[in-house]
Amino acid sequence: MEMMNRQMVSGKAIIEEWNNKLLNYFKSYILANRRILMVNFTSKSEQEVMTLRNSIFAFLLIALLVFAAGCSKPESRLVGKWVGQTGSLEFFSNKTGVINPPAWRKDLPVNTRFTWKVEGNDTVTMIIDVQGGRTAFGKLEGKDALIVEDDKFVKQK
Numbered sequence: 001m002e003m004m005n006r007q008m009v010s011g012k013a014i015i016e017e018w019n020n021k022l023l024n025y026f027k028s029y030i031l032a033n034r035r036i037l038m039v040n041f042t043s044k045s046e047q048e049v050m051t052l053r054n055s056i057f058a059f060l061l062i063a064l065l066v067f068a069a070g071c072s073k074p075e076s077r078l079v080g081k082w083v084g085q086t087g088s089l090e091f092f093s094n095k096t097g098v099i100n101p102p103a104w105r106k107d108l109p110v111n112t113r114f115t116w117k118v119e120g121n122d123t124v125t126m127i128i129d130v131q132g133g134r135t136a137f138g139k140l141e142g143k144d145a146l147i148v149e150d151d152k153f154v155k156q157k
Contacts, residue, residue: 075118082146082153089126089146089153091116099128124148 075093082089087101087108096115101108114128114136124138124146138148144155 077140077143078116078118078124078146081156083156084146084148084151084153086151089148097126 075095078091079093080091082091085102087099087105089097089099091097095117096113099112099114100110109130112128112130114126116124116126118124118140122140124140126136126138126148128134128136136148138146138153140146146153146155
């Protein structure tokens with residue numbers, strides 16, 4: 001029995017020794033192949049291909065962002081408060097708005113309501129709720145300028 005235990009112990013030792021040898025062999029094989037792969041991957045032509053691929057990807061991403069920013073609706077640019085010499089206009093996202101005269105004009109009504117719509121890319125039509133109804137037209141110029149009946153309104157931030 002004791003002899004069998006010695007043989008089992010020595011058998012286990014042999015298996016562990018072989019496992020360690022195999023493990024060390026595969027470790028060195030993997031390291032060697034990894035170095036070869038790294039050398040091959042970083043060759044000049046592969047680097048040029050990767051650089052070109054990354055450049056094309058960056059260009060397409062930037063082009064997509066510019067396209068998305070350029071396609072915003074004119075209505076979204078119009079919403080907000082605009083101030084000019086003849087008063088202020090406030091456009092709401094539900095296509096309504098309010099006109100207020102300048103503070104020094106006490107004879108004009110305050111908070112006159114209107115409805116609005118954008119035609120094309122830059123023409124604004126405002127239907128003002130006054131006796132008999134009145135229509136005013138404006139034109140968007142750039143991101144923060146609106147011309148209404150010869151008055152320039154600037155968008156407030």
